[in-house]
Amino acid sequence: MIYEGKQKIWSEYQKEIPDDHYFYVRSCIRQSFFPASEATFLDITRNVLGKDIFETEHHTTCGGIAYHSDTIPQETVMTIIARQFALMAKHGYENYVCSCITSFGLYCETMETWREYPELEAKIRENLWKSCKLEFAKPKFLVHASDLIYKYRNLIAAQAVRKLVNVHTGEPLKVVEHIGCHYSKMFPSKGVGGAEYPYVLVGMIEAWGGEIVDYPERRHCCGFGFRQYFIKGNRGYSLSNTHKKFESMEPFKPDLIITNCPGCPYFLDRWQYVIAESTGKTYGQDGHGIPALTYEEVAGLVMGYDPWDLGLQTHQVGVEPLLDKMGVEYDPAKKYLGKDGKDLGSPQPCACLK
Amino acid sequence: MKNNILIIGGGPAGLEASAQLQRMGYNVILIERSAKLGGHLAKWDRLFPDRVPADEVLGGLLRAAEGVKCFTDTDIRAINRLEKSYNVRLTNGITVLSDAVLVASGFDLFNAVRKEEYGYGIYNQVMTNADLEAYFKTGNDKRIENPKKIGFVHCVGSRDEKSGCRSCSKVCCATAVKQAIEIKQAFPQAEVFCFYMDLRLFGRHYEDLYLEAQKEYGVRFIRGRVAEVSENYDGTLLVKAEDTVASKPLKVTLDLLVLMSGMRPSASVKELGEHLGMMVEEDGYFSVRSGISAGQRSPQPGIFLAGAATGPKTLPETLADARAAAMEIERYLTEIFPDARNYKQLVKERW
């Protein structure tokens, strides 16, 4: 690989990311699967870096899942989005940051559509007024939460207590980055680094001392694909897509997968379990899997958060080997204890996946 | 009658035209922005379909153009139209008063970096047709060390609206087949694949070249455009395309991938256009008086065009075009130009 070549491309796909004052919207999936990730995001940005990130309990889903599953029409989803924008305007913000890639893609799609068809935007305005008596203003800047962490990557690095380095060998950790398809494949110009060699996560890894892995199926979808997963009969396709990615990254022996999408960490994590249990194949060292983390979790780790506070126990693939490599001290006994210290109950041990 | 004629561009078209015009007794001034005459021809090793050495052809052109006043490393600073002729100031300080101007600004090769998905400049084992010609000329390129499997991608930057070129570059198919044969001659054990959308082997003997590639060299032609290239752990390339004949997606591991960069309008077109007040069409090439009956005449009286300045052309087409331009200039300078009184009238009627 010729690194300079990539830098040239990356330099052509840079977007303006304001430094502060954001209206934050959460992700349906992440709230339920990785609640700690969003909490960590807010904690880092607000408390550690002292940024103004506002969120309101009145915001709803963006409707993306329903939309991509062909259960609601585009106008409906646009009206929902319009309402979110209205909330942002109401609270006097013009920078919009969302935690979900599906939402991010959908916001981009919506704004592009409105740009192409102003009459549609007018119609949505009308819909929103009729339904909620609200007026909306389009955000001046639309970014994804990972864009923001990318923006702050060096600030974070400055406050980091450890690097993405194997403390035993001194080697940088081999990291696979996986961006959500809807982050930049639909609108390459809207993502940092474009669609072919996206930079948003690479930037973080480089800043935090890790080494990025460039494997053939890097751009391939994690396998979620909405319908492919929601209909059980199609799950084989979803699984096969994930399998393809792991087969492709295997020779590079990655220590960790970092993602910026709600679906990806979930599927890259859970499908490893399914592949292991149904075929006996595992991809990590000696029977372990490859931990698939969110960028907030990785950020949390380098900044010295307690792994269990980061919710790493909610992953199917055990993170302990990673923590050992990074020299993160943790208390195995506390793994399945909730905030107030009461036992959450530990999962059944797996037959194949350690 | 020693009219001055300024020829812009020292490639095959410029050289051929200047040789012809000089023979007709005109006073030819040839300017070339780069340091060397010959344009792309100077960088090429052998030419399709008969694989004649490019140097021989160029040598012939240069010999024929001997005695022509020519300035290399020279560009145009400014042009202003006098009543009939043009006053041209060159970057080397010289000013030329020329009665006719021939624009032979040629073409640029498509910058393969623009097709990110092919990874040119990013993966070690990806090169362009020009790189390969250079290898054939010099015999050294760190990317080529006994490759076992080699792929050629046709239409890189051609027939691709996303990379800003809807039309066909005309020469790449034949070049690809020629290079496939040559690389196979260099590495007889190698497997060679050509990924094409349509094989446009229109010229005489081109089909023979195609047949030879299949029959004698076992080159595999796959109808389908490479869509994604990525690098394997061992540095080899994983190439994905569709075999549209079998209508199935396809993947293959290659040691070397050659991109057939197409023809793009020369970068100089824009400013030249401004200097000469000449229109450039949507495709970026100069527009002509009439694509059929006046392909060498620009809309501007006294300004002529030849070669790839008016769209992709093969070498023989370019040379023929240059000769045609020479005839057009001769006609203009004898029938229209001299008649000072009715000049405007004649231009209206005959230009």
Add this chain to the structure above:
Amino acid sequence: MVDFGFGLVPSSRINLDLFDKEKYEELAAMEPDVRICMACGSCTAVCTAGKFVPTSLREAIEAIKNANSEKALQMLESCQLCGKCSMVCPRGINTRHLILSITKVYSKK
């Protein structure tokens, strides 16, 4: 092993890395014309057997080059060697011998 009610789906992608060069060269030595097919499909269009079951020399050649000799054989097993294809082939491929040769080379295990 756990049964989840769904599993990995085999890829339909052609993998040219599985192409058996030696066998192909054996075939080409027997009938060099296999190299010069340009996939025009004339053979398939006139095929006598093709009227009743999928029979296509063009597809067979394609299949072999795409490392799928089973399909190639299946595409030819109904052939009656009537020779219409040899009459219409623009490249003058010796189709009947090619068909026999393909069957010879690829049906022997």
Add this chain to the structure above:
Amino acid sequence: MTPLFNLLAAQAEVPEVIDRIPSGFSYFVIPFTVGIVFFLCWIGVGCVRLLRAVPRTDRLRLWKSLFIPKTAAKNIKELFCDCLFHVKIWQRKPLLGYMHSAIAFGWFMIIILGHIEVALFVPARLNVTRGGLFYPIFYRYFVWMNPGHTTLRGAFFFFLMDFFLLYILSGIALAVFKRFRSIVLGMRHTTKPSFADRVSLYSLWMIFPLRLLAESFTADLSGGSFLTIPVNQFWHFLFGDKLWFMPCWWAYSICLGLFFAAMPFSRYMHILTEVLWILLRNAGIKPNHPRKGVAEAEIYACSSCGLCLDACPMNVQKKNLKFSSVYFIRFLRRHNEKKINAIADKCLMCDKCHALCPVGVDAPALRRAQRATVNNSLPYDYSYLGSVVSKDTVRTAKDTGAAAELRPYSAAAKRGWTRPGSDGCPEGMVSEPIQPYSSIPEVLYFAGCMTHLTPRIIKSVEKVFEAAGVEYAFADRDGGICCGRPLMLAGKTDAAAATIAVNKKMIQESGCSTLVLSCPICFKVFKEEYHLEGIKVVHYTQFINELIASGRLKVEKTDRKMVYHDPCELGRGCGVYLEPRAALSQVGTLVKASKEYDESICCGGSLGSLTLDTHDRTKISEASLDSLLVGKPETIVTACPLCLKTFSEAVSNAKYLTETVQVKDFAEVVCEH
């Protein structure tokens, strides 16, 4: 002048011939004896081995055939005509014929006469124990004439012997001459002799001159005639009385010995194997393997005379000479599997070598058998044939409504195959089986695969039928299946059988009384392999000729100059030469081709060859065209879709740009008049 019976009586007292050497033996006979003994043993063993390889039923067939008067007569006739007089060669190349018959017949007579002499004069010597094996051969050495007692009878034999010796010598002379200038005897190419061939060839050349020498030396003692006596006197004149005749007799014997010893390994073996082959052939026993059993007799019957070299249409290119039948058979003898296959696949199966073979060796059949050994075992799946039904409304001159659609799909469906809306049949659906024929047609017309590539044939045939008011059904209007002949030609005999069975059913169900075919390839196989009892199988040339003859079809004669090309499968294949010509001479004037009838040159498009490439085929087409164009015809008429297509393409080659000749089909031409 004493009457003959007195002479016979006279012999009683005074023998006419006296045993010169009482022992009746001399060492010089050893080489010959050894040779002939070895040879006889070889033959004996060979015959036994061969007959044991032949299946029992065939063996019985052979014995029976010997006693069936008809075949017996045929045997005798052919034995004389083919083996001794070489009539077949006479007919085509008289000089060559003379050469062969001179040597064969002459030698045969000398042997016979030699034995008769011995039988008459020294009968005791016929006994093997007393040298019966060699005595008659060297008779002239062992005896001398009782001076003054020579009779007319003796002189008569002397004369005959000398006469036949001379006859042979003339043949030998020609043979020697042929070695160097074969063209004079009408052969452009001759076979390359193998080592054994050379040995026996040269010894054969030597045998008779030496015999002349030897006998002439002893002519004054043991008698001679117009040839030997003068020579004898010449010797005396030359060397006086000292004649060393022993060396000559030795040399003579050695040559004979050599010849017989080398014979089994040389082409000359055919002299005897031909006999066996003729018997087997006339007994109607066919080879089912290219080498074993009957085939062995056949391949050893080949005289490698090389007539097939000139016959073979591939000989237009020297490089292809090595694929001629004579070499094929040579390799069969040598069991050279690789070469055998290569040659077997090249052949066009035009059958010309068979037609012109003086020994009647059916090399194409052997090649097919050879192909079968390789290709018959190749896998195939004809399960779909089960669903092939033909359907056509009977059409008469009046009714020309389009035929109902035939679409058997079950096979396709079985293999889960659907072709959207193919031929009006909805995707994947199987049109319900339809009754094959709406009413019984008088004539069933089967066009065949190839004819569907030459629609003009179909159009013309239908036009002719309608003009003649023929009630007919079109068996494969919507395309049927192959006739099976191409499969047979490729050696896939089982697959062919499967195909044939299906077509046979379809035809019998039609209930037609006559089956008309426009493709000779189909015609041959329908005639020979289908056994359609009660159905007349005719080629459209025959059928149309009949229509014209019977006046059902009116044609007017023009002075259009035409040449007729005999398609291999129709002419040599089925012996149809005259009908097409008869019909054509009704509509125009026929000119001759340089090679026609059973000598016509294959058009090059033949399905017979498996490996011949386009370039080689074009060369053959050109040779064939050149032969057809000698008479400067306006039109080349042929009666085979393959020939039609091949010629039509060939005349458009650069080579014939100047030619204005047009290529037409038989029916097409008939239509035009």
